[in-house]
Every structure is written in C-alpha cells, then in structure tokens.
Amino acid sequence: xxxxxxxxxxGAAIPTSxxxxxxxxxxxxxxxxxxxxxxxxxxxxxxxxIKFQRINHILISHLHGDHYFGLVGxxxxxxxxxxxxxxxxxxxxxxxxxxxxxxxxxxxGFTFEINFIELEKDSSGILFEDAKIKINYxxxxxxxxxxxxxxxxxxxxxxxxxxxAKEDGVKIEHYHRLKAGEDIEFEGKVFLSENYTESxxxxxxxxxxxxxxxxxxxxxxxKGVDLLYHEATFLExxxxxxxxxxxxxxxxxxxxxxxxxVGKLLMGHLSARxxxxxxxxxxxxxxxENCLVAEDGDQFIL
Numbered sequence: 001x002x003x004x005x006x007x008x009x010x011g012a013a014i015p016t017s018x019x020x021x022x023x024x025x026x027x028x029x030x031x032x033x034x035x036x037x038x039x040x041x042x043x044x045x046x047x048x049x050i051k052f053q054r055i056n057h058i059l060i061s062h063l064h065g066d067h068y069f070g071l072v073g074x075x076x077x078x079x080x081x082x083x084x085x086x087x088x089x090x091x092x093x094x095x096x097x098x099x100x101x102x103x104x105x106x107x108x109g110f111t112f113e114i115n116f117i118e119l120e121k122d123s124s125g126i127l128f129e130d131a132k133i134k135i136n137y138x139x140x141x142x143x144x145x146x147x148x149x150x151x152x153x154x155x156x157x158x159x160x161x162x163x164x165a166k167e168d169g170v171k172i173e174h175y176h177r178l179k180a181g182e183d184i185e186f187e188g189k190v191f192l193s194e195n196y197t198e199s200x201x202x203x204x205x206x207x208x209x210x211x212x213x214x215x216x217x218x219x220x221x222x223k224g225v226d227l228l229y230h231e232a233t234f235l236e237x238x239x240x241x242x243x244x245x246x247x248x249x250x251x252x253x254x255x256x257x258x259x260x261x262v263g264k265l266l267m268g269h270l271s272a273r274x275x276x277x278x279x280x281x282x283x284x285x286x287x288x289e290n291c292l293v294a295e296d297g298d299q300f301i302l
Contacts, residue, residue, distance in 0.1 A: 008041055023070065092118065141246060205226055227266060233245075266291075277292075
C-alpha cells in the first residue's frame with residue numbers, strides 16, 4: 001500500500017453516530033499526511049490503528065470548526081506520547097493564532113516544534129515536495145478562505161532486470177544509473193537503460209476538494225487525477241440551501257469529475273439529514289459513472 005487514503009470522518013458540520021466530521025489520513029511513499037482534523041479525529045486514528053507519530057504534515061482546508069476542532073487535542077496527545085520531531089501544519093491565515101491561543105490558555109507547551117505555514121487567500125502553488133511526493137494547493141469558493149489539495153506520488157525509480165544485467169556484464173556500480181533512466185558507456189559498450197529496466201508505473205494523484213460551491217476553475221487543478229474527493233453536502237432538491245451556504249451537490253461533484261476526466265469520484269461531507277449515500281450515488285452516477293460515497297473507516301488504494 002504505497003499510496004492509500006483512509007477516511008477518518010466523512011460527515012459535515014454536525015457529527016452523527018455513523019459519520020465524524022472531516023478528516024483523512026493519506027499514506028504516500030512512506031510520507032504520512034493528515035488532511036483536516038475535525039472533532040474526534042484522534043479517536044478515529046486510534047480505532048483504525050494508525051500511528052500518531054508518523055504524521056509529519058497536516059493540511060487544514062479552512063477555519064470552520066468541523067475541519068479543525070480536533071487539532072489541539074491531536075497535538076496534545078502527540079506531546080503526551082513524547083513526540084520530539086517537528087511537525088508542519090499548513091492552513092489559512094489565522095490558524096496559528098487560534099491553535100497557539102488554546103495551547104497558551106492551558107499554560108502549556110509542547111515537546112516538539114510546530115511549524116505553521118499559512119496560505120494566502122485565493123492562491124495556489126506547491127506546499128511540499130521531495131524526491132517521492134509533491135503536495136499542491138489551490139483556491140476553492142466557500143464562506144471563508146478555503147483550499148483544496150493535490151498529493152502526487154512521483155514516478156518511482158525504474159525496476160532493474162538483474163538477470164539480464166548480470167548476463168551482459170553490467171557492473172553493479174552502474175545499476176543505480178540505469179534505474180535512474182541513464183544510458184551507460186563502459187569499455188566500448190553502450191548499455192541502454194530501456195534494455196535493462198522496466199517502468200514502475202506512472203505518477204499517481206489524489207485530489208481533495210473541501211467545502212466549496214461549484215467552481216469550474218477547479219477543473220484544471222484536478223485534471224486527470226486518479227481519485228478525486230469532492231464534497232457533496234446536499235442533493236439537487238436542496239440547491240437553494242447549497243447556494244446559500246456555498247456548498248456543492250452530488251451533481252456538482254459529478255460534473256467536476258466528468259469535466260476533469262478523473263479516474264474515480266469519492267463524495268463526502270454529507271449533511272446529517274442523510275441516512276446514507278444512496279441518493280447521492282443515484283444523482284451522480286448518470287453524470288459520472290465511477291463514483292461512490294465515503295464512509296468512516298473506508299480505505300482506498302491508488
């Protein structure tokens with residue numbers, strides 16, 4: 001499972017017995033990312049057997065409580081468990097002040113460093129990048145400054161055909177260069193990378209669209225992703241309510257998925273008024289067939 005998404009919370013503002021507020025855990029090439037942190041997130045992490053201390057990056061989409069009320073509790077638990085390594089938290093302006101005021105009000109501090117990186121409103125760019133993954137952010141349209149995210153698993157190093165390399169006398173010290181796609185010239189012979197290696201597969205991408213009204217500009221940011229999570233708080237019969245609160249319907253989510261030619265659509269942030277996601281599937285599937293509704297505890301492998 002080199003790239004997986006675990007749903008910790010799939011509901012909207014009001015928790016239900018089946019749905020916690022928004023939170024997702026993404027494991028990608030041994031990088032561990034938490035997206036949003038609604039109330040009860042750390043309990044879900046416990047229930048699902050996820051290790052707290054592996055999380056190094058936390059992405060907060062916006063400052064509505066159902067997306068960050070669990071953050072102070074999670075950080076406090078990490079402190080009590082003896083965490084020492086620093087953590088990066090990305091979010092909108094004001095997040096640092098909110099979190100630090102709660103920490104200081106309790107007269108405490110933490111055993112580890114918290115690095116807050118605040119995102120400018122209506123901006124886009126790269127949040128984090130290393131040799132294995134990249135995290136981008138982009139603007140959404142909600143009642144407060146809100147961002148969506150795309151996590152990319154970069155193309156892995158090519159697989160070496162060891163038996164052929166040995167048979168043709170390729171030196172061991174040249175293996176890493178061939179795997180990196182480099183052709184080797186040695187003792188008058190040319191060893192082509194394509195003859196001694198195999199592709200490890202294409203880039204994989206996961207996009208997270210938090211609370212937002214339908215926004216056509218999102219399409220370019222999520223174009224062709226393998227899995228798109230898009231909020232679908234309401235159904236079309238509550239279109240007026242969706243407009244008033246700047247949320248999306250199942251049809252909105254399906255249209256974004258269709259226009260962006262994504263691999264699969266995952267809908268979430270369902271209003272507490274819905275017993276299950278069956279009607280969301282019925283509404284979305286005629287527009288974009290490969291769709292489903294997130295449930296707490298679900299895991300998706302890219």
